[in-house]
Amino acid sequence: MLTAVYKSSKKADTYLYITKRDDFSAIPDPLMKTFGTPIYVMMFNIEKRAKLGTADLDTVKQRLIEDGFYLQLPPHTESLLDEFKKQNGVTDT
Template sequence: MLAAVYKSPKKEDTYLYVLKRDDFSQVPEPLMNSFGQPIFVLMFNLDKRSSLGIADIEKVRADLLAQGYYLQLPPPTESMLNELTTQKGKK
């Protein structure tokens, strides 16, 4: 299964995977509007990979087959306030 990967010019570390290069017909319009004009990053064969950076490869495959796209969002950032509070509680 081939996947084309695009990065968002509007949202840092946000990527959109689709089955065919430049085919965004399955991606909902509101998502495309918030994502911005997709910037092509790469195309690769999912079947030749056992893992993907921070994305769950099985979730990527399942979403591509079920809905025609997969949206990879950046991991949530830690709140510095929460981290400081946690550190103070440990002392």
Template sequence: MLCVVYKSPNKEGAYLYLERRDDFRQVPTALLDTFGKPQLITVLNLAKREHLAQIDIHKLQAALKTQGFYLQLPPPPENLLAQHKASLQNDKG
């Protein structure tokens, strides 16, 4: 299974995976509006891979088959203030 990867010019760390190059028919218009003009990154052969860096490859393949696309968003930023407060509470206890 081949997969085409695009990055978002609007949201750093957001990637859109499609089965076919430039085939955005199944991607909701609102998502594309937010994503911005997709910028082609690479084409991957998923059959030759056991895993990807930040995506469960089985979830990716399932999403491509069922909805025709997969959207990867960056993880939420760490809340360093909350972590600091929690460590202060742990030091007191």
């Protein structure tokens, strides 16, 4: 299955995988507005891949088949304030 990958013009480290280059018809309008103008990154055959960077290959395939797209968000990073609180035993009251 050919897969086109686009990066977001508005959100860092956010990628959109679709099955047909430049066909965003399966993407909900609110998501496209948040994603911004898609910037083409590459196209590849997902069936020939053993793994994908940070995305789970099986999940991406399933979402492409069922939804027509897969949205890859950046990994969650804990805020410095939360990290400080955890290290110093500070709790919210």
